[in-house]
Amino acid sequence: MVEISTKEEADYCLIEVNGEVDASSSIELDDAIKAALEKKLNLLIDLQKLDYISSAGLGVFISYLEEFKENERKMILFGLQPKVREVFEILGLQHIIKMVDTKSEGIDAV
Amino acid sequence: MQYKLSIPCSKSNLEKVRNFVSEALNDTQLEEVECHKIILAVDEVCANMMIHSNGCNPSKKLDISIEHVPFKQLEFIIRDTGKYFDIKGYHEPSMQEIVSSKRKGGLGLILVKRIMDGIEFSTEKNYNICKLTKKLNFEV
Numbered sequence: 001m002v003e004i005s006t007k008e009e010a011d012y013c014l015i016e017v018n019g020e021v022d023a024s025s026s027i028e029l030d031d032a033i034k035a036a037l038e039k040k041l042n043l044l045i046d047l048q049k050l051d052y053i054s055s056a057g058l059g060v061f062i063s064y065l066e067e068f069k070e071n072e073r074k075m076i077l078f079g080l081q082p083k084v085r086e087v088f089e090i091l092g093l094q095h096i097i098k099m100v101d102t103k104s105e106g107i108d109a110v
Numbered sequence: 111m112q113y114k115l116s117i118p119c120s121k122s123n124l125e126k127v128r129n130f131v132s133e134a135l136n137d138t139q140l141e142e143v144e145c146h147k148i149i150l151a152v153d154e155v156c157a158n159m160m161i162h163s164n165g166c167n168p169s170k171k172l173d174i175s176i177e178h179v180p181f182k183q184l185e186f187i188i189r190d191t192g193k194y195f196d197i198k199g200y201h202e203p204s205m206q207e208i209v210s211s212k213r214k215g216g217l218g219l220i221l222v223k224r225i226m227d228g229i230e231f232s233t234e235k236n237y238n239i240c241k242l243t244k245k246l247n248f249e250v
Contacts, residue, residue, distance in 0.1 A: 023121045062208055096209065
């Protein structure tokens with residue numbers, strides 16, 4: 001089960017993901033990123049309270065990489081727990097998705 | 111030690127699968143990150159079988175059993191009566207292909223292959239069987 005909240009700041013959109021993203025809940029993450037992309041803002045995603053992610057959730061992030069590039073916008077993830085970061089790293093996603101430790105690092109990077 | 115679970119093919123049951131695997135791993139002395147990866151691999155196989163082999167039909171069931179041979183290995187058997195998946199015909203997409211096609215799928219089996227030490231698909235009577243193995247390497 002996942003809870004997702006979206007907040008719009010001056011020059012970026014902040015999405016907070018809380019809980020578990022799997023094949024049954026990844027649609028909620030998909031909807032939130034799609035809505036943020038439509039606002040043509042940079043996107044910061046707070047994953048501090050993300051306890052679990054499966055390939056369905058990883059696939060959502062990957063599926064929007066090209067669109068962020070085409071729109072010249074950035075998508076930055078921050079605050080991943082070590083066990084969650086490990087899942088991203090199994091696929092080498094740290095090389096294609098910008099991930100930082102803290103929100104302030106994320107704000108500096110947008 | 112053996113653990114068993116039988117659940118309907120509904121994606122909402124994946125959390126039950128993860129809890130079941132998590133409980134079985136309690137006895138293994140594996141670290142949290144390692145347990146997390148194993149739980150993920152089983153979740154991925156179950157999600158694939160629910161979605162692709164059984165069309166998320168809750169009248170169909172997945173039978174999951176876990177055998178823990180202490181200090182040696184974990185064996186996960188997942189059985190269903192749905193459509194057979196032929197791993198020999200599976201082409202592993204590159205990350206470049208997945209990114210440029212903007213697709214959301216295609217990552218699950220890659221994760222499973224990188225996490226587990228063995229993955230086999232077979233059939234027996236009316237059942238499709240996926241067997242996952244993970245060696246437990248402890249220093250003596």
